[in-house]
Amino acid sequence: MNVLFLTLVEIDSVEDRGIYQDLLRKFRNEGHNVTIVTPVERRKGISTNYKVKDGVSILQVKTLNIQKAHIIEKGIGTLAIEYQYLLAIKKYASDKKFDLVLYSTPPITFAKVISYIKKRDHAYSYLLLKDIFPQNAVDIGMLKEKGFLHRQFLNKEKKLYQISDTIGCMSPANAEFILRHNPEINSQKVEVNPNTIEPIEINYTDEEKKSIRQQYQIPIDKRVLVYGGNLGKPQGVDFLLETIAGTKNENAFFLIVGNGTEFPKIKQWFETNNPPNAKLLQSLPKEDYDKLLASSDIGLIFLDENFLIPNFPSRLLSYLEMQKPVITATDPNTDIGDIVEKNGCGLKVLAGDIHAMNKAVDTLVSENLKTFQENCISLLHNEYLVDKSYQLIIKRIL
Incomplete structure (x- = not known):
């Protein structure tokens, strides 16, 4: 089967680790022919190009800066990307007929590309719903509800759901939200297809964990609570900082590892307050972060308290993989905390x-x-x- 995957995530190799790379590697290993269309942002100075690497075809499309970018460039770039992808596919993949077109949100602006492939190749379309946009942007004040941009994106969201043969949601709360707010969608085409990974085994001795902590000047005699990943407005960083400041337990030490639009704000807070119970590190290579996470004790998940949509951060999988109990501090609409508590993997609290x-x-x-x-x-x-994700998709096509 020929599979086309559309994404906003920059993928250079399916041998890297990540929820999309792991899934695409599974498709490749099962004998399918995989083509990935992925952006390469203008800041990198790389032109649109096509290559075969690690047994899959990768079409890198030059785009505007759409990740960790100013909201105006991000918005324009997101709107423009479907035209850039469509032109690139017509140029570099005109001779390949696809059986399945697989795509994730964000963005919601792939409708023209998907429609083109469906019409040209009679392909099956499967949406991996990883973000409910534009409502998430409204929730955190990045878009004005019923404003011009909101209306434009809302129309695109409806179109995307309409042309998708199946919508795979991250959790039961996600699926329920989509059906409640989009009553025109046939419930039979909505299913729970969660974030999934191919886990690795990392076993460090106590001495090795101690050595890793010493390398990063992290206390070896305290319980380390780690927050790793994107540091943006959706992550509710204000409550993260409030938690650090308000924790009086002398055996708790907080480790923040990541990057994003809120990183300068967090860095400034650390420089001003110089907290004795916390350390801030900018993004680390995946291998180094895994070592640091393995040497920690507890994982943290924060989400902005104003979210109406049920987010389900993929960082949960990293914590589970490393056997780290989790504390979720989220809005009341997501079910991630319920799942964590129900399965005895940690505790949930309301953000704030x-x-x-x-x-x-x-x-x-x-x-x-x-x-x-x-x-x-x-x-x-x-x-x-x-x-699990692979089998759910395959069952829809067979």
């Missing part, structure tokens, strides 16, 4: 509730984490392995 957060920190800092760790591995293997 510092009293509940302190209690959760105190609990996990003082408890034996062995049972939590075992539950993390069980949840990962029961629900979030890449074979």
Whole structure:
């Protein structure tokens, strides 16, 4: 089967680790012919190009800066990308007929590309819904509700759902939200297809973990609570900083590793407050971050308290993979905290509730984490392995 994957994520190799790379590698390993269309932002100075690497075809399309960019350039770039992708596909993949077109949100602006492939090749279209846009932008004040841009994006969102043969949602709350707010969608084409990975085994001795901590000047005698990943407005960084400032437990140490639009704000806060119970590191290579996470004790997930959409951050999988109990501090609409608690993998609190957060920190800092760790591995293997996503997609086509 010929598979076309459209994404805003910059993918250079399916041998890298990530929810999309793992899934595409699975397709390749099962004998399918995979073509990836991925952006290369203008800041990198690379022209549109086509190559075959690691057994898959990769079409890099030169775009405006759309990740970690100013909201105006990001908006224009997101709107322009479907035309850039369409031109590139017509030029570089005109001789290949696709059986499946697979794509993820963001963005919601692939409709013309998908329609073209469906009409040309009679391909099956499968949406991996990873973000509910534009509502998420409205929730955090980045778009004005019912404003011009909001209306434009809303129309594109409706069109994307309409042309998708199947919509795979990250969690039950995601699926319920989509159907409730889009009653015109046939419920039979909506299913839960969660973020999934192909896990690796990382086993470090206590001495090795101690050495890793010493390398980054992290206390070896405290419970380390780590937050790793994107640091933007959706992540609710204000409550993250409030948590650090408000935690009085002397056995707790916070480690923040990441980058994003809010990183300068966080860095400024660290420079001003010089917290004795926390350390901030800018983004690390995946391998180095994995080592650091493996040497930590507890994972943290933060989401802005104003979200109406049920986000489901993929960083949960990294924590489960490394057997790290999780504290989720989120809005009341996502079900990620419910899933964590139900499966005995950690604790949930509402973002903004510092009293509940302190209690959760105190609990996990003082408890034996062995049972939590075992539950993390069980949840990962029961629900979030890449074979699950692959089989769900294949069943829709057969």
